[in-house]
Amino acid sequence: MTIKVPPEALQACAILKEHGFQAYLVGGAVRDSLLGLEPTDWDIATDAVPDQVEELFPGSLPTGKRFGTVTVFVAGRGLEVTTMRSDGPYSDQRRPDYIIFTDRLELDLARRDFTINALGYDPLARRLIDPFQGRKHLRRKLLATVGEPTHRFREDPLRMLRLLRFQATLGFRIEKKTEQVLPKLAPLIVTVSPERILAELNKMLLGRELLSALQTFTISGLLQKVLPELAACRGLPAGPQHPYDLLTHSCTAAHFAHPDLALRWAALLHDLGKQHSLGRDHAELSAAMAGQLLRRLRASSSLISQVTALITYHMFSVHPHSSDRALRRFLGQVGPELALALVKLRQADMAGMNAPVRQIIAFGKEMEARLRAILQEESALSLKDLKLDGHDLMAALDLKPGPIIGEILNYLLEQVWENPDLNETQTLLELARRYLRTS
C-alpha cells in the first residue's frame, strides 16, 4: 500500500519523527491519492503541540493555532500541521466547546466527518490507518458519516452540505442511513454562517456529478432552507418548449454548464425571475434576485457582478446566422469576454431544455467562430473605438455639450457596425453633418 507523497510532505513528517513525534498524512490528500486524483494540499497530523511544531520549523505561521494548526514551509511548500485532537461536545452547533489534544490518531480520525475523510497514512512506514472502513467505502463509492449520522450532523450541520459537495465532486452514493436523516435535520442548516455555506456550495457547483447532488439538495429540504428562491421554482412551468419544470431546468443547465464558478451559478439562477414573470423582463428580475441571494451568502463582489451580468444578458438574440452588424452590436454592448461566456451559458440553457447534444455543440462552435472572426477584424465595436469623440464633434460642428452629442455618436456607431470602413474621422464628420441636417 503506497501513496505518492511529495518530497516536502515526506520531509516534514521525517523531521517530526526524528524528534520523537508521530506524523501522519490525513484528510482529503489521503482520500484523493487513493482515488488516483492529484491532491491539492497535504495535511499532517501530529502529537507535537503547536509551540513544538513552530520550534521545529522556523518561519512557520500560526494559521489556526487555537485549533492546533500551524502552517510550516519545507522547500517553499506550505503544509498544514495540526495537533491531533479529540473534540469536546458541541453546544453551539458550530465549533466544539473545547478540544483536547491527544496522542492517539484514532481519536483524531473519529472527529472527522465522513469515513473516506477519516484515513491516516504514515508515509515513512507506508502504513494506512483506517479505523472506520474508509478504504472499503472508497472502493464502493459510498459516503457515510463516521459514527451516527444524526449525532454528527447535529454537531455541525455544515456537514450536510459537505456531504452534497462530495456527492457532486466524487460522484459517490450516499449511504442509506446517512441520507435518511437529512430531512429531519435540514432546518439546522440555518445556524451555519453564510461564509461556510458558500464555500461548500462553490465546491459543489464545480462537481462533475452536480445534478445528483442538486437532487439530494432538493429532496432533503436543504435547498428550501439555503436557497429558498430556487426551491420555489419546483413544479413551476419553465415556458413553452420546455420539457422540465423550472427547478429541473435550472439544475440541468447548471450541471451541463462549463465548469467555471460564475457560469455554474448563472446557469443555476438564470431563471429565478420566471416565478414572477415569463416575459422577457424575467432576465433582469432573475439577475436582481441572484444578486440578492449571492450577497446574502457573502459572495465576493467580483463573483456577484459576473453572475448578474451573465443573467442580465442571457436572453441575447444573436445566433450563428445573424448579420455581422448584429454581432458587432452584441460585442459592443457586452464586451468580448462576456459575449463568449454568454454563448456557454446559452449552451447550458439549451441542455436544460434537453436539446440534442449535436445542436448544442454546433451552436457553440459556430457562435464562437463568428465572434472571433469579428474580433479579428478589429472594427469599432463600442463608442470608444470610434475615430472621433464628443470633443471632436463639438469643435468641428460648433456644437455645445448636450444630449445631441451622445445621439450623434450612437448614430455613428450604428453606421460603423453596418460598415466598418466608415470609421475614419473625416467620413464620420461628414456623416454627422448629414445627420444634423436631416434630423
Ligand code: ATP
Ligand atoms: P478539499 O481540501 O479537497 O476540498 P478536504 O477533504 O481536504 O477536501 P477540507 O475542508 O480541507 O476538505 O478538510 C480537511 C479534512 O478535515 C477533511 O478531510 C475532514 O477529515 C476534516 N473536516 C473538515 N471539515 C470538517 C467538518 N465540518 N467536520 C468534521 N470534519 C471535517
Ligand code: MG
Ligand atoms: Mg483540504
